[in-house]
Amino acid sequence: MKKPKLATVWCEACAGCHMSFLDLDEAxxxxxxxxxxxxxxxxDYKDFAFPQIDVGIVEGAIGNEENQEVIEHLRRQCxxxxxxxxxxxxxxxxxxxxxxxKDEVLHYGxxxxxxTVNGFVPSHEDIPRLLDKVLPVNAVVAVxxxxxxxxxxxxxxxxxxxxxxxxxxxxxxxxxMHFD
Amino acid sequence: xxxxxxxxxxxxxxxxxILVDPGITILEAARQKDIQIPxxxxxPALSNRGGCRMCVVEVDGAPRLSASCVTPVRDGMEVVTVNxxxxxxxxxxxxxxxxxxxxxxxxxxxxxxxELQDLAYExxxxxxxxxxxxxxxxxxxxxxxxxxxxxxxxLCGRCVRACEEISGCYVLDFxxxxxxxxxxxxxxxxxxxxxxxxxxACLQVCPTGALYNRYRTHYAVKGHPKDWHxxxxxxxxxxxxxxxxxxxxxxxxxxxxxxxxxxxxxxGAGQLCYKGRFEVLxxxxxxxxxxxxxxxxxxxxxxxxxxxLDMTVAGLNAVRDAHGDNAIVGLISGLSSNEEFVCFRDxxxxxxxxxxxxxxxxxxxxxxxxxxxxxxxIFKEVSWKKIDExxxxxxxxxxxxxxxxxxxxxxxxxIIHDKLRPAGIGPDDFLYPxxxxxxxVKEGDELFxxxxxxxxxxxxxxxxxxxxxxxxxxxxxxxxxxxDIVKKLHFDANTRIALDGIxxxxxxxxxPLIIIGESVTGQKDLSxxxxxxxxxxxxxxxxxxxxxxxxLKPNGNSMGAYKLLNRFDREKQxxxxxxxxxxxxxxxxxxxxxxxxxxxxxxxxxxxxxxRPAGLADCARVLIPKPSWMEMDGTCxxxxxxxIAFRRKVIDAPAEIKxxxxxxxxxxARANVNLDYDSWDALRLKAEREIQKEVCSEKx
Numbered sequence: 032m033k034k035p036k037l038a039t040v041w042c043e044a045c046a047g048c049h050m051s052f053l054d055l056d057e058a059x060x061x062x063x064x065x066x067x068x069x070x071x072x073x074x075d076y077k078d079f080a081f082p083q084i085d086v087g088i089v090e091g092a093i094g095n096e097e098n099q100e101v102i103e104h105l106r107r108q109c110x111x112x113x114x115x116x117x118x119x120x121x122x123x124x125x126x127x128x129x130x131x132x133k134d135e136v137l138h139y140g141x142x143x144x145x146x147t148v149n150g151f152v153p154s155h156e157d158i159p160r161l162l163d164k165v166l167p168v169n170a171v172v173a174v175x176x177x178x179x180x181x182x183x184x185x186x187x188x189x190x191x192x193x194x195x196x197x198x199x200x201x202x203x204x205x206x207x208m209h210f211d
Numbered sequence: 212x213x214x215x216x217x218x219x220x221x222x223x224x225x226x227x228x229i230l231v232d233p234g235i236t237i238l239e240a241a242r243q244k245d246i247q248i249p250x251x252x253x254x255p256a257l258s259n260r261g262g263c264r265m266c267v268v269e270v271d272g273a274p275r276l277s278a279s280c281v282t283p284v285r286d287g288m289e290v291v292t293v294n295x296x297x298x299x300x301x302x303x304x305x306x307x308x309x310x311x312x313x314x315x316x317x318x319x320x321x322x323x324x325x326e327l328q329d330l331a332y333e334x335x336x337x338x339x340x341x342x343x344x345x346x347x348x349x350x351x352x353x354x355x356x357x358x359x360x361x362x363x364x365x366l367c368g369r370c371v372r373a374c375e376e377i378s379g380c381y382v383l384d385f386x387x388x389x390x391x392x393x394x395x396x397x398x399x400x401x402x403x404x405x406x407x408x409x410x411x412a413c414l415q416v417c418p419t420g421a422l423y424n425r426y427r428t429h430y431a432v433k434g435h436p437k438d439w440h441x442x443x444x445x446x447x448x449x450x451x452x453x454x455x456x457x458x459x460x461x462x463x464x465x466x467x468x469x470x471x472x473x474x475x476x477x478x479g480a481g482q483l484c485y486k487g488r489f490e491v492l493x494x495x496x497x498x499x500x501x502x503x504x505x506x507x508x509x510x511x512x513x514x515x516x517x518x519x520l521d522m523t524v525a526g527l528n529a530v531r532d533a534h535g536d537n538a539i540v541g542l543i544s545g546l547s548s549n550e551e552f553v554c555f556r557d558x559x560x561x562x563x564x565x566x567x568x569x570x571x572x573x574x575x576x577x578x579x580x581x582x583x584x585x586x587x588x589i590f591k592e593v594s595w596k597k598i599d600e601x602x603x604x605x606x607x608x609x610x611x612x613x614x615x616x617x618x619x620x621x622x623x624x625x626i627i628h629d630k631l632r633p634a635g636i637g638p639d640d641f642l643y644p645x646x647x648x649x650x651x652v653k654e655g656d657e658l659f660x661x662x663x664x665x666x667x668x669x670x671x672x673x674x675x676x677x678x679x680x681x682x683x684x685x686x687x688x689x690x691x692x693x694x695d696i697v698k699k700l701h702f703d704a705n706t707r708i709a710l711d712g713i714x715x716x717x718x719x720x721x722x723p724l725i726i727i728g729e730s731v732t733g734q735k736d737l738s739x740x741x742x743x744x745x746x747x748x749x750x751x752x753x754x755x756x757x758x759x760x761x762x763l764k765p766n767g768n769s770m771g772a773y774k775l776l777n778r779f780d781r782e783k784q785x786x787x788x789x790x791x792x793x794x795x796x797x798x799x800x801x802x803x804x805x806x807x808x809x810x811x812x813x814x815x816x817x818x819x820x821x822x823r824p825a826g827l828a829d830c831a832r833v834l835i836p837k838p839s840w841m842e843m844d845g846t847c848x849x850x851x852x853x854x855i856a857f858r859r860k861v862i863d864a865p866a867e868i869k870x871x872x873x874x875x876x877x878x879x880a881r882a883n884v885n886l887d888y889d890s891w892d893a894l895r896l897k898a899e900r901e902i903q904k905e906v907c908s909e910k911x
Contacts, residue, residue, distance in 0.1 A: 117317055120338050121309075122345075124318060129345035164345060169338060177337040181317035208332040210316035211323065 035196070036084040039071040039115075040105055042098040043125050043165060044091030047182035048116035049073060054185045062192050081108040086195055092118040092125045093171045097159035106172040111200065113191060114168045117181040117210060125165040133161045176201045180209050220286040225293065237279035237290055238266055248292050249301060249330055252367035253280040254416050256471045256480035257376055263367050264304055265330065268292045276300060302334045309336070310343045311390070313362040314419070320358075320428035321420030323436045327365060328419075348393070353403035356425055356489040357414055361393050364421035370394060370413035377412040377480045379623030394421070406643075408612070409485035410620060415468050416481065424466055426492035433465045443470070444859035446487035447546060447767040447840060449615045450850030451595065453478045453487060457861045464841065464862055467491060476596045484616035491841070496799045496822035499836040500867055511834070516869060516877070523793070523833050524562075524881040526815035530791030531563050533814065538790040541568035543776070544797035545766030548845025548858065549898035550891060552768075552775040554875045555795055562882035567787050570772045571796075571806050572765040576732035577773050579740045579762060593724070593757045594851040598622060601759075603720030604633035605713065607743060608657045609728030611641040614763045615850065618726065634713045636660050637730050647716070648709035652700060654730040658739025660710070661731075663696035665746045667714045672749060675718075723750055726761045764850060771848030774902050789813065794827060795871075796820035797840055819874060837871050838864035846895055848902055855902055 041049060049072055055062065069084060070076050079101070081087075087109030093099055106112055117123040128136045142150040168174050178191045178201065187207045194201040219230040224241055231240040236259065241248050252263040261281035268279045269291040276297060279290070291297070308314075308327065316322040330336075348361035366385070371394065374383040382405050386395035396405035414422040427433055439460050445452045446467070454473045458465040467488050473479030502519030503511040514522070530538055541559040543552065559565035598604065598621045611619035619641045625631040632647035636657050640649045650660055691699075693714065697707055717723055725747050731739050747759040764770055791814050799822045818824055818831045821839035828834065842864035846857050864870075869877075872891045879886050888894045 114338070117315070121315070122343065124315060126313070126315070126343070126345055130347035167339070167343075169340075170342060174338070179337050202335060203337055205332050205335055208335060208337065210328060210331070211319075 034065060034067040035086060036069050036082075037066045037071075037086050037088065038069045038081055038084045038105065038109065039073065039088040039090065040101055041072045042089060042091030042102060042119070042168075043094035044116060044118045044123070046072065046090070048090035048119075048180075048188075051180075051182040051185050052115075052188055055189055056185075058185070058189050062189070065196055066192070079104075081105060084109045085111065087112045088115055089113070089119050089168050090115045092122045092165045092167060093162065094125055094165040095159040095161050099162065099171060102168060102172055111175045111195065112168075112172065113176040113178065113195070113201070114174045115178050115188065115191075116183055117179055119168045120177050120179040121210075122165055122167040122170075123181065129164045133163065136161065178203060181211055184209070220284055220288075222284050222286070222288040222290060224290045231284055233284070235284055237268060237270070237277070237282050237284055237288075240284050241279065241290075241292060246292060248279055249333065250280060251326060251330065251365070251418055252369060254369050254372075257369060257372040257416065260368055260372065263308075263365070265301055267297060267300055269294065269297060298334065301330075302336055303340075305331055305334055305336050306339050306341055308365045310339050310341045312344065312346070312348060312364065319363060319420040320430065320433075321363075321423050322430070324433075325420060326418035344390075346390075351396075351402050352425070353401045354407070354409060354425070356409045356485060357402065357407075357411065358423050358425045358428075359394070359402060360421055360423075362421075363419045364394055365419055366392055366394070367418060369416040369418065370422055373412040373416045373481070375627070376624075377416075377482050378408065378410045378620045379627055380406065380408060380410070380620070381627070382407045383413060408616060408619065409489065410616070411483060411485065411488040412469070412481055415483075415488075424489065424492070426489060427463070427465055432463065434460050439465065442859055442861045444861060445847070445856045446483065447548075447845075447847040447856075447858050448486045448491075449484070449617070449767055450764055450770060450848070451478065451615060451617055452847065452849050452854060452856040453483055453617070455483065455487060459862055462862050464492065476599070478617055478621075482617065482620065484620075486616060496825070498865065499820055499823050499834055500865055502836065503834040505832045514833075516835075519833055519835055520874070520877045520881055523817040523835065524878055526817060526832060527563055527791055527793065528882070530814050534788075534790040536564040537566045537787050539563040539565050540787070540789040540792040541565050541795075542571060542792060543568065543772070543795040544800075545570035545572050545574075545764075545769045545772050546797035546840060547768060547772075547795060548840065548843075548847060548871075549768070549771045549775060549855070549902060550845055550894045551795065551871050551875075552771055553898045553901065554872070554879075554886070554894055555793075556776055557886055558875055558879050558882070558884055559793065561884040561886075562879065567789070568776045569806070570766065570769065570776070571800050571804060572769070573729065573733045573806055574765075574769070574773070575734065576727075576729070576762050576764055576769065577777065578737050579727075579732065579744070580773065580777075591757045592760045592762050592851055593753045594849070594853065595621070595761050597724055597753065598625065598726075598761070601625075601720075601722055601724035602631070603716055603723040604631065604726060605717060605723065606633065606635045606637070606642070606726045607661060607728065608637040608654070608730030608732075609635065609641060609726055609763060610637070610639045610730060611728075612639075614729055614765055618763065632716065634709070634716065636713070637728065639730075648712045650702075650706055650709050650713070655734055655736075656700060657731050658734065658736060658742060659691065659696055659699060661739055661742045661746060663691045663693050663710070664714055664717065665742045665749070666691060667693050668718050668746065668749055671714070671718050717746075717750075720750070722759075724759050724761060726763065728763050729765055732762060761850070768847045770850060770852040771898075771902065774848065774852055774904075775898065791815040792817075794818045794820070794824075794831075795837070796822070796824055796827075799824055800827065819871075835874055836868045837874060838868055842868075843870060844891070846898060852902070855899055 087105040114120050137152045141152045178187050191201040220233050229244055248266050251265040252260050259280045261278040264278055266279045267276035270277045271289050351359040371383045374380045382396050386393050386399050396402050439458050442457045446455045454470040456468045469481035469483040471481050501513045504514040506512050543555050622633055626645045634648035635642050635646050636650045638654050753759050816831045817833040819835045819837050841861045844860050846855050888897055
C-alpha cells in the first residue's frame, strides 16, 4: 500500500504547533514510517504547488493574502484538512488586532512600538497585504478536523495522526483537550 | 406543583426512579443521586437564575428543553439528562458564549481554573461553528485587587447575585441591553469610584476570567491546577475567624477563598473581606532568614542561632542588673497566636519581671473591661453573630473598612433581607445609603451624642417603665439633653431628625445591638464607653448575662492579647521607665505606628520578626527570625473572646528558620526560666484554659 501523503503549512502563528509536532520525539519515527511528509516547515521542502495529497495540516490563523492563497490552494489539493492549534482553530492571539483597522495595526507595529526609531510602514508589491480581520481557518475554507491547544500537546497531535491513519477524522477526547 | 402534604415525589431521571422532597429542582434531585448535569450560571452559594441554559434537560419528552436549575420536580416526571439533542444544545450554547466575546485561553490568567473552559473540554468543543464577533469590550483595572475584563464575561450574573446575596453591597448589576450588556459598578462607574468594598465574593464565583484576583495570577506564579493543593484553615486577621481555603503551589500561596457551607454561624457562601482575600497575597516584606546582630559600626552581621539567643538574654539581663526590676517592656503583635502570647508573657514575667507587655495597636478597647470593678463583673459582650438576630443596630464610631470589614456586609444583608433600619454615629457612614439614620460627627464627638441619647432614652423608658436594666445604671456626671447636644455640635435639621429617630428607634426596639468602633474605644475619655454600656443596659442583658454590645478590636487576636496579657498592675506600669525590651512581630509595623512605644534611649532591644522590621531595625541590637502566622500552626481568639479557632499552617517556613516555640523556649532556658509546659501542644492547652477561664456560655 502506498503511504498517505501529508503536508503541513504555517500561516499566522508562532511555529509552536510544529515544535510540539517535533516534540513527539521517537514517536515521530513510527509516524513517519507510515506517512510521507511532503511540504512542511519541518522538511523545508518548498514546493508550494502541492501535488495532490491526502492530509493537509495547517498551523496558524489566516491574516494576510498569502495565508489565504496558501490555505485555499491546500484545501483544493488535499482530501482532509486538519487545523492544529488555537490560532488555526479559533484565531488565537492574532485576533487581538481585529479591534483595530489595518492602518492602525501597521502603524502601531512599525512606528509606535517601544524601541522603534524612525519607523515606517514597509510597502512593496512582494509583501502580502493584511486581511481586514484575522480569521480562524474554518472561516475561510472547510476544515475536517481540529486539534486545539496553544500549543497542542504532542500526545494530542499523535492521537490526531493515529486516528487519521486508522481512517477516522480526529475528535479529541475531553482529557486531551486544552486551550492553553 | 409542590406536594401539598410534603409527601416525597417520585421522579425518573435517566430511567432511574427516585424519591425526592417536593419543591426542589431537577438539578438538586439529580445531584442528590450523583447524576451530573453541567451548570454555568448556577452556583451553590447563590440563588438560581436559569440564564445560561447549560443545564437543560428533556422533561417528559417535551419538544423544548427545560433548565434543570429552575424547574421544580413534579410527581411522575420523567427526565433525560443526556442524549444527542441535549449535548448538541449545550455545545451550541457554549459556542455562542465563546463566539460572543474574546475568550482566548492562552493569555488569560484564569486559564486552568475556569468553569467555561472546563465545560468546553467536557463537551469536546474543539472548534466554533459560528462566526466570532471580535468586538472590543472595555476593561477596568482601577482596583488594586480585582481585575475586570468584560471581554471574558459571559453575563451569567453570578457576580451580580454574589454582590447582593453574599456581601449585601448591590454594587454590581447589569448595564445596557442585548449584546451591549455589561456588568457595571454602581451607575456605570469605574471600580475605583464605586461603593465596592473589595470583598472579592464576585471573583470567587466568577466562572471565567472576567473578574479575577490581580495578585499571583500570572501563569509563571500559579502554574497548573494539577500542581495545587488546598489547606482549610481560618483567617486570623480580624477576630471573625472566617473559614478559608488556601490554595498552594510549591509552597507558594496562590489564592485564598471563602468556604461555601461555613457553619458555626460564621460568614459562609464564600464570604471574606479584602484583608483576608487580597492583603495577605501582597508581596510580603523582605523576609529575615538569619539572626542578625548589630556591629560596633552600626552595620548588621549574620550570627548563628545559639549566639543570637545568648546575646538577647545577656542584653536583657544587663538591663535588669543596671536598672532593676520593671525596666524591661515586652511588645507583641496583636496578630500573634494564643500560644505565642502565653509563652512570651511567661518568658518576660519569669525571666525579667516585666510589668508591661503591650500590643502594637490601640488597645483602648480594653478600657471598657477595666472601667470599674462592678462593671467589669458584668461586662461580657455578645458575639458579633448576634448581628443576625438583632431588631435594631446602632453603630457608634465604626470605621468598618479598617478593623472588621465584614461587619458592614453582615448589617447590609439584614437591611436587604429583613428590612432592618440601623443607624450610625461617627465620621464614617458605612451603611450609606441603606442606613435609616446617620449622625455625622467627627471622631471623638460620638460620646456627646451617646450621652444625649442615653439621657433621652432613659427619660422615655422610665416614663414607660420599660427600662429593664435601669437599676444598674451608673450615674452620669453631666446629663446632657438632646437640645444641649444639638446646640453644642451645631446639628443641622436632618441630623436633628436623625437624633430623634435614633432615640425613638432605640426605645422601641426589643432586641437592639450596639456596635462600638475604634473611633470610640480609641479615646482617652472613657465616659463615652461608660455611656454606651449604660445605654445597652437600658435594654437589659442578652440571655441575662451579656451586654448588648459588640466591641470591634483593632487586630485579629486583640481579644486573645487582652485575655492572656492583661495580668499587670496598671498603676505600677505607669511608673515604668523602659530601658530594654523584647519585641515579637507578626506583620511589619508602619514606621509611624504610634503604639510602637520605643523610647530612643533604650539600652537594649531585641526583635523577633518574620521580616526585616522597617523602622524598628534602627533601634534593635539583635534581630531573630520567626515564621509568619501563615507558616505555623496556632490558635486565635474570636472577637468576643469566647470562640477559639485553630489556624492551620498553610505554607512551610524557610528551612533555616526556627519555630516560635524553639526560639522562645531557647530564650527561656538561657534566662533560667522554668516554663510549665514542654511543647507547643501543651502550651496550646494552657492558653485555651486561660481563655476559657471566664465562663463562656456560647462556647460549644
